[in-house]
Amino acid sequence: MEVILKEDVNKLGHRGDVVKVADGYGRNYLLPGKLAIVANAANKAVIEQMKGSAIRKLAKEKVVAEDLATxxxxxxxxxxxxxxxxxxxxxxxxxxxxxxxxxxxxxxxxxxxxxxxxxxxxxxxxxxxxxxxxxxxxxxxxxxxxxxxxxxxxxxx
CATH class of the missing domain: 3.10.430.100 (Ribosomal protein L9, C-terminal domain)
Structure with missing residues (x-):
């Protein structure tokens, strides 16, 4: 099963990545937890738009994380x-x-x-x-x- 990650998932990938996972893992954990969406043509187009905003969001999150780290x-x-x-x-x-x-x-x-x-x-x-x-x-x-x-x-x- 191919999914598009909506959030960073430890040892799997980062937000926006298209990854191949076991059917049960995708159906029972990633999809219900809103961590990923099914990778189909429509969702792939949507995710391309989301990647642009994700890059900006990631930069803001990094600044906040660095402040919190100090x-x-x-x-x-x-x-x-x-x-x-x-x-x-x-x-x-x-x-x-x-x-x-x-x-x-x-x-x-x-x-x-x-x-x-x-x-x-x-x-x-x-x-x-x-x-x-x-x-x-x-x-x-x-x-x-x-x-x-x-x-x-x-x-x-």
Missing amino acids: KLSSVELSFERKVGDNDHLFGSVTSSDIAHQLEEKGFTIDRRKISLEEPLKTIGEFHVPIKLHRDVTSHVKVTVSGDRPVETQTASA
């Missing part, structure tokens, strides 16, 4: 999680946690733009990349600290 580079997030032996966390810090804390600080970032390979499961300082635009990536400093549970002592009478 603001995000100074942001530091800290998380406190319960830890066990060997400073191993009970639970983890995920991209959703990072997005939620960024939102509390006034930055609305989609969690899917936070490029966390896997959740943070150890104590330490991490620089997490955030892909704001296809050409703009910012890094946020994330500090994960431990909160050891207080061990209760039994009183002997």
Whole structure:
């Protein structure tokens, strides 16, 4: 199935690209999610007109993303999680946690733009990349600290 992408799709293509995808992927994910339209003659003509406006829109988005990247580079997030032996966390810090804390600080970032390979499961300082635009990536400093549970002592009478 050939589709025309209306939005950038990770590992598939950019807005305006005509790509060949599996029928199920196109029908069940791209089309209902309004990420693509079916590539037929009429839509190809429409997409050519859209490409011109997309280039202008992309330039504006890049400027906004670069501005946001400079603001995000100074942001530091800290998380406190319960830890066990060997400073191993009970639970983890995920991209959703990072997005939620960024939102509390006034930055609305989609969690899917936070490029966390896997959740943070150890104590330490991490620089997490955030892909704001296809050409703009910012890094946020994330500090994960431990909160050891207080061990209760039994009183002997």
